[in-house]
Amino acid sequence: MSDDIEIPVESGPSQELAAELDERAADGRMPGRRGLATRQRLLDATAEQLETVGYRDLKVIDIARAAGTSPATFYQYFPDAEAAVLVLAAALTEAWHEELEALVAGRDWSGDPAGAAHEVVEGFLTFWTDHRAILKVLDLASMEGDFRFRDLRTWLLNGATEALRDLAATHDSGYDPKATAGIVVAMLAHVANHRPGLERWGVDHDALVAAMAGMLRHAVAG
Amino acid sequence: MSDDIEIPVESGPSQELAAELDERAADGRMPGRRGLATRQRLLDATAEQLETVGYRDLKVIDIARAAGTSPATFYQYFPDAEAAVLVLAAALTEAWHEELEALVAGRDWSGDPAGAAHEVVEGFLTFWTDHRAILKVLDLASMEGDFRFRDLRTWLLNGATEALRDLAATHDSGYDPKATAGIVVAMLAHVANHRPGLERWGVDHDALVAAMAGMLRHAVAG
Amino acid sequence: MSDDIEIPVESGPSQELAAELDERAADGRMPGRRGLATRQRLLDATAEQLETVGYRDLKVIDIARAAGTSPATFYQYFPDAEAAVLVLAAALTEAWHEELEALVAGRDWSGDPAGAAHEVVEGFLTFWTDHRAILKVLDLASMEGDFRFRDLRTWLLNGATEALRDLAATHDSGYDPKATAGIVVAMLAHVANHRPGLERWGVDHDALVAAMAGMLRHAVAG
């Protein structure tokens, strides 16, 4: 283990992000009620575009159209399309960081480990599916080394991962609990991303969940 | 289980791809030695761009420049940038399909299951790291539902996945062997993609490999 | 000489300008105390922008921000950015027309022509340097044929030029006194504009002033 090089994500995403996430308009002023509503419509439209056309083809002009405004208005609230995505990702992180932690930590692992594992897997897959558009961006941008997105991703998953690590640490498997936790989350994330492919290949949902729950339980609960 | 809707990937990538992959030039003729060399330079340049700028920013103009030619020449050999990527992906699939199968199947699972699992994990991570640029595209495009890339990805991993499934089937874990195999591959792939992130988070390579090997062994060899 | 086509600038800038210079707000009403203060802040901000970014990049949005207001407020007082510049230029003209005349006329040319010439040159350079931002606009717009700015420029310099002409007329140099006066002012203006360049080229301030004073004295005082 090398805890010493661990980055401090316990306190939330980095300070640098703050500047990119604040709600001020292009002229530096804080928008009023109406402005914030427009901003929100633009964010909704961005999410919508992300689901329909993907990150690669995200265009300011399309977001604006979908929001019922003009590109000029978009630029009042965000410097570019990526900034809006970043806000969405931050909002997702904010909203789900603790929920995901609770998804793992709030289970009866000692009384019903199989049930706990099952619930975690189902909960995780549901979460991932519900938000796959943004999570895809988070994944992709992280892979490409974008610090802002990677920090958000780390923070989003951090609570759950640490809860899994703590669980894994309670029994001696002979493996690094941290590594185990990381791997489990990776497994869940990747399966969630590629579920359609797996199903097409002939693996149905229940079998998938059962097998993952089994692996999860074995890994963290012995 | 629904083996009945399983798509026939055993025989290699779909026929539709063939048209996109052939080596004929824009005028329908088969290029000669010199033409093929140019085509290859363009492919190499495409791979290079994929590594440096990523899929999202892949541009014909940059590929051509990197290959020391002009865009016009590029269009002699490929209809667009994606087509070149497709060729690269197909070549990777072609070259590694059996290697990956052998990576799994060619191990002494009964004699030294721990060693076998370890070798599979290491081999897989190495493979993925060496080709991460193209594999990233394969992943991304698969996630976005592109059939051509998804078929290639399936075919690339098919040998290994089936070998894992067969292994898993030899002992009764109570779980669907196919699901198990799919999950194991997913785990390997995702960890490979996010290795830098995991290491930054404080998990070093050896611990990661050990934990994955443990999970792999438990999943497919009991 | 063609005094007959001479335009009558003796009485101040043209009537046409009046409309552009009045202090009424966009709605035609005369602003009150608070409104005039805002207007003045906008003028100050315009001058500030002129000094920092120049005429070419003057933008209503920047003026408003620098004044601590919004563009909408700017349009309450001026139809566009140029109008504010015009007001600044007119104010400069108003304030300096007589001062510049006195700078020339109020000297002891018969008793101490060398001293008088020296004082005129120094005074002129100082004036020009202090107001170079607006004078640059006056120059540029005049060169581009804008009547409003050219009339202001003419009126600004008129008193001084005529005083020089009168001086030149008192002795017979054989040259047109008016031409002489115009040339002298041109020399002063251009040197003032390009002082940094001349100094970089290796001519220091004192040498410059001395030489100009010499030429000025010879031209107008024989």
Add this chain to the structure above:
Amino acid sequence: MSDDIEIPVESGPSQELAAELDERAADGRMPGRRGLATRQRLLDATAEQLETVGYRDLKVIDIARAAGTSPATFYQYFPDAEAAVLVLAAALTEAWHEELEALVAGRDWSGDPAGAAHEVVEGFLTFWTDHRAILKVLDLASMEGDFRFRDLRTWLLNGATEALRDLAATHDSGYDPKATAGIVVAMLAHVANHRPGLERWGVDHDALVAAMAGMLRHAVAG
């Protein structure tokens, strides 16, 4: 005098300019015959625009239209409109640097100083009028501190200015010959720029030339 801080313009415009002036296209390659012709058409169109609409309103789209091409083509040859202007200015400098020097140095100053002065003034005014559009940019940009343009301007006028300095140095006026030369050139330049204004004010061409020639002669030839 402070020759020690004199910048070395004897060898032509700075090296940095070279990069901005070379004829390579946007892709870094050297255009062929046809490409260079197009480039030249764009330069001509730029000069034309400069004369009709001025520097402040120079637009790539207008240049392209005037050249009978599209903006995209413009960007093949220049990074922006200013770059084209810079090329024009450099070409003017290149073409006239020696001519202007000869205009001063190639006169019979000892035999017919009045005639020499007259010819210099007339030649200078003609030159300036013929190229006023670009010279205006050179002046303006120099005043705004743009090194590239200022270096070009210095180099353009350098030959003539030094010739004037040498002349001034041959008789003891008591003034710095360099300052005198700089002032004379300033006078010529400014009068040339504002000739229409002076004529409107009632000074006709001949009187202007005569008076300037007189001043010039007195300043440099005693």
Add this chain to the structure above:
DNA sequence: GATGAATGAGGTTTCATTCAT
């Protein structure tokens, strides 16, 4: 009086793509 908010309009810039050589 002041200004939040919205946007039409228009120039900038980049690229994929074509075609004649």
Add this chain to the structure above:
DNA sequence: TATGAATGAAACCTCATTCAT
């Protein structure tokens, strides 16, 4: 075979300007 050259098309982005509050 290769490519110089040109450009349509489309997105980006910025501002001047307006209007309702």
